Amino acid sequence: MHYIYIMRLKNKPKISRLKNLATILCVLPNIVIAQKEIILFHNCENFFLPVNDSLKEDDEFTIMGKKHWTWQRFEKKRDVLAKTYIAAGGGEFPAIIGLCEVEGKKVLDALCYDSPLRKGYYKYIHYPSPDIRGIDVALLYNEKKFQPVDYQKMTPEILSTDEPTRDVLYVKGILRKELTINIYVIHAPSRREHNIKQQLRENIFSMIYNHIENLKQNGEKNFLIMGDMNDNPWDETIVNGFHTANTETKPFLENLMKNNENKTGSYYYNGKLLSFDQFIVSQDLKKHIVYSNPNDKTHIFKPKFLQNNDPRIKKEIPFSTYSHSKYIGGISDHFPIILQIEL
Numbered sequence: 001m002h003y004i005y006i007m008r009l010k011n012k013p014k015i016s017r018l019k020n021l022a023t024i025l026c027v028l029p030n031i032v033i034a035q036k037e038i039i040l041f042h043n044c045e046n047f048f049l050p051v052n053d054s055l056k057e058d059d060e061f062t063i064m065g066k067k068h069w070t071w072q073r074f075e076k077k078r079d080v081l082a083k084t085y086i087a088a089g090g091g092e093f094p095a096i097i098g099l100c101e102v103e104g105k106k107v108l109d110a111l112c113y114d115s116p117l118r119k120g121y122y123k124y125i126h127y128p129s130p131d132i133r134g135i136d137v138a139l140l141y142n143e144k145k146f147q148p149v150d151y152q153k154m155t156p157e158i159l160s161t162d163e164p165t166r167d168v169l170y171v172k173g174i175l176r177k178e179l180t181i182n183i184y185v186i187h188a189p190s191r192r193e194h195n196i197k198q199q200l201r202e203n204i205f206s207m208i209y210n211h212i213e214n215l216k217q218n219g220e221k222n223f224l225i226m227g228d229m230n231d232n233p234w235d236e237t238i239v240n241g242f243h244t245a246n247t248e249t250k251p252f253l254e255n256l257m258k259n260n261e262n263k264t265g266s267y268y269y270n271g272k273l274l275s276f277d278q279f280i281v282s283q284d285l286k287k288h289i290v291y292s293n294p295n296d297k298t299h300i301f302k303p304k305f306l307q308n309n310d311p312r313i314k315k316e317i318p319f320s321t322y323s324h325s326k327y328i329g330g331i332s333d334h335f336p337i338i339l340q341i342e343l
Contacts, residue, residue: 034342034343035176035342035343036290036340036341036342036343037094037095037096037145037175037176037340037341037343038088038089038090038092038094038095038338038339038340038341039094039095039096039097039098039224039226039338039339039340039341040085040088040089040094040096040097040098040301040336040337040338041097041098041099041100041185041226041227041277041279041336041337041338042081042084042085042097042098042099042100042277042332042334042336042337043099043100043101043187043228043267043277043332043333043334044077044081044099044100044101044102044332045101045320045321045322045331045332045333045334046061046101046135046321046322047077047078047081047099047101047102047103047107047111048061048069048074048103048107048134048135049074049103049106049107049110050062050063050069050070050071050073050074052065053103053134055134056131056132056133056134057132057133057134058103058133058134060325061103066325067322067325067327068327073321073327073329074110076329077321077331078110078111078114078115079115079116080331081111081115081331081332082111082115082116082117083116084301084306084331084336085097085117085336086116086117086120087303087305088301088336088338090292093117093119093120093121093122093142094142094338095141095142095145095146095175095176095341096139096140096141096142096145096146096175096183097122097139097140097141098137098138098139098140098183098185098226098227099137099138099139099140099185100135100136100137100138100166100185100186100187100227100228101135101187101228102126102135102136102137102138103134103135103136104126104128104134104136105126105128108124108126108138108140111140112124112140117140120142121142121143121144122140122141122142122143123140123141123143124138124139124140124141125138125139125141125148125151125169125171126138126139126169127153127167127169129153129164129165129166129167130155130164130165130167131164131165131166132163132164135166135187136166136167136187137166137167137168137169137185137186137187137227138169138185139151139169139171139183139185141173145175145176146173146174146175146176147173147174147177148171148172148173149172149173149174149180150171150172150173151169151170151171151172152170153167153168153169153170154167154168154169154170154184154207154208154211155167155168156168156200156203156204156207157203157207158200159200162189162197162200165188165189165197165200165204166186166187166188166189168184168185168186168204168207168208169184169185170182170183170184170211171183171185172220175341175343176343178343179222179288179341179343180220180222181222181223181224181285182212182215182220182222182223182224183223183224183225183226184208184211184223184224184225184226184227185226185227186204186208186225186226186227186228186229187227187228188201188204188205188227188228188229188230188231189201189204189230190230191230198231198237201229201230201231201237201241202236202237202240202241203241204241205229205237205238205240205241205242206240206241208225208241208242209241209242209243209253212252212253212282216252221282221284221285222282222284222285222288223253223281223282223285224279224280224281224282224285225242225253225278225279225280225281226278226279226280226337227277227278228267228276228277228334229276229277229278230276231276232261232274232275232276233255233257233258233260233261233275233278234258234261238255238278242255242280244258244280250283252282252283253280253281253282253283254280254281254282254283254286255278255279255280256278256279256280256281256286256289256297256299256339257275257277257278257279257298257299257337259297260275260298260300261275263298264298264300264316265300266300266302266318266334266335266336266337267318267333267334267335268315268317268318268333273315273316273317276334277300277334277335277336277337278337279299279337279339281339288341288342288343289339289340289341289342290340290341290342291340292340299337299338299339300335300336300337301335301336301337301338302316302318302335305319306318306319306331306332306335306336307319308320308330318330318331318332318333318334318335319331319332320332320333321333
């Protein structure tokens with residue numbers, strides 16, 4: 001009806017038409033178009049340059065090293081990682097990409113500026129960490145969609161018997177000039193050596209939780225923790241460190257992967273699918289999370305091209321770059337995880 005009436009205004013004098021049109025637009029309800037943005041996290045599986053760093057234990061990922069890591073293999077991995085992230089965004093560039101197992105600035109430069117991601121207006125935040133192998137965490141962000149306002153590294157306290165580990169990356173920023181989010185990117189210490197670092201992982205999670213508690217006192221509400229925790233959502237380290245246990249009231253933080261037990265996972269080890277890669281969110285931020293597929297709330301991105309197609313394997317497992325020391329040409333031994341924010 002409004003359309004027909006506007007067309008009839010053409011027969012009136014110009015000033016009269018403008019007055020009538022302004023009146024119509026004032027009484028029409030405001031039309032709000034929801035914007036949806038993808039946030040992604042991925043363990044890249046040893047994304048090294050094929051160049052030796054004499055200060056780090058990265059010798060096996062060099063041309064002459066045990067893994068025979070070449071420039072050709074590096075460039076293939078770089079481009080396939082980029083295409084994976086674009087596919088996760090449904091053909092669009094995700095707003096935010098958290099990464100771990102990346103070897104520093106030169107690798108991130110290659111991914112952001114020399115791969116299919118180069119048209120995505122990406123910048124990154126990264127600090128070199130004391131990890132003995134030289135692998136770090138980082139946050140890539142599309143500068144047209146996300147504006148950082150504060151960031152820092154958080155270095156966990158370690159015992160004298162522990163080897164140095166990865167720092168935690170904290171970034172506060174504004175998504176689409178509307179939603180302020182406090183983000184933590186984690187790559188927790190591994191379960192090697194009979195899980196000797198279990199307590200260290202819990203200490204790191206508690207460090208993050210205490211940081212969140214301090215920010216809450218300043219009015220912050222939206223928190224997103226993402227990373228490879230090297231523990232499952234139902235393990236004590238996660239539940240105790242982030243205080244995610246259900247009580248009489250909802251916990252402040254909720255693990256979005258808590259229902260994946262015995263169902264699915266992002267990482268495959270020793271015959272089991274594990275949910276080591278996780279999103280943990282505050283209840284306020286959870287209100288903005290929607291699902292592109294309401295029937296799949298696992299947040300795991302695992303299309304066929306990311307899966308190992310070996311017919312002997314009956315489970316949906318990641319197609320890794322290496323199988324032990326043998327190069328098999330896959331993307332990573334972890335599936336990416338994704339969530340969709342609606343504004």
